[in-house]
Amino acid sequence: MIAKIVLLFLVGMGILGILGKLTVPGAKRLSDARCRSCGRFTFGKPCSCKGGRS
């Protein structure tokens, strides 16, 4: 049982570390994927709002 808990703890720490590393570039990508006018996520597609990026 304890071994399982330790393993879960280590996995959790690993995931946290990976997330921590991915946070900065991930945030940049998210801001890039957002419409600059309305802030919705467009993921490269032109936004349907008036100010969608050309």
Ligand SMILES: [Zn+2]
């Ligand atoms: Zn928009």
